[in-house]
Amino acid sequence: MTAAANHDDYCQQRAAASGSSFYYSFLFLDPPRRQAITALYAFCREVDDLVDECVDPHLAAAKLAWWRTEVAALYAGNPTHPVTRSLSAALRHYALPQEHLLEIVDGMEMDLEQARYPDFKSLHLYCYRVASVVGLLAAEIFGYQDRRTLKYAHDLGLALQLTNIIRDVGEDARRGRIYLPVEDLQRFDVPAADLLQGRYSENFKALMAFQAERAQEYFDRALAELPRIDRRAQRAGLIMASIYRTLLDEIARDGFLVLDRRTSLTPLRKLWLAAKTWLKS
Incomplete structure (x- = not known):
């Protein structure tokens, strides 16, 4: 199995395990769009679950700060997390503004504040x-x-x-x-x-x-x-x-x-x- 497949599988498992209604809207998409939207959804799940599950707000804030640097790494071409590596494939096909991903992180930070x-x-x-x-x-x-x-x-x-x-x-x-x-x-x-x-x-x-x-x-x-x-x-x-x-x-x-x-x-x-x-x- 290729590294890309591993990254995509990670995102797929995140989406399926959440039990979210969003998962059902992905099923009918063509493979490239399904891969991209699943990676985006996995990104949202990562930062959302981080805030919900981390009992120490200072630690949660530090982890959100790490995600901001990871988003920057994604757009610089050197992501390290499975989700951002999967998103990097989506960036080759779709115009996904960096500031939008950062705004999602900003929204999660509001839950801490x-x-x-x-x-x-x-x-x-x-x-x-x-x-x-x-x-x-x-x-x-x-x-x-x-x-x-x-x-x-x-x-x-x-x-x-x-x-x-x-x-x-x-x-x-x-x-x-x-x-x-x-x-x-x-x-x-x-x-x-x-x-x-x-x-x-x-x-x-x-x-x-x-x-x-x-x-x-x-x-x-x-x-x-x-x-x-x-x-x-x-x-x-x-x-x-x-x-x-x-x-x-x-x-x-x-x-x-x-x-x-x-x-x-x-x-x-x-x-x-x-x-x-x-x-x-």
Whole structure:
């Protein structure tokens, strides 16, 4: 087995082991694009898991600093990590700006520096860095002819991240993080202590319905922005939209019971949604 194959296999295993819905959107891509997007996803997993799993924030910050030097090494032509070595192959085919990869690292660093967001504007910056930028990079890999597709990719990334935040409210709170804006908690009279202690209320349900409506609005906006000429090329993103909107509907149908459980779709259902969307788009 070649060294390149080893690097790609590492990324493939990272993507498959995560159980993420993103994995199902990769399955229908041609091999070069699948290799590139899998390497990108593995990069995101590396830096995200680092922040989530490293209990010492100073050590986590040092590791993120190392990833910044590794991104520089990637663009200088001498990467050392399996993920960046796999990404180096993608750089030969797709325009993936260095600053976008660094912005993803910046977004992960925000998790080390703040655990609350005063308003949606501040949360928007976080979502842009950890999700919209990924959408922009993915759009480059999938291909487009109309630059309006980048606006679609930006807003779709935001919609996906807002859905993640809704799904993971309880899990994030147990890590000491609350992504729901303070202004929204105050508007619906939901104390942060309710999230940290897993207490449900009618106010909490109304708060979450508001969050879900905001996410749905970004899904609607993104899909309306995608030019018809690029719809076929961007089918992998449309698969993600289908899976995540279905997940959001399930969470709402269950009454937003996200403080003590994690709603998810079965692998078979994700695969069915992926195949259905691919064939329809």
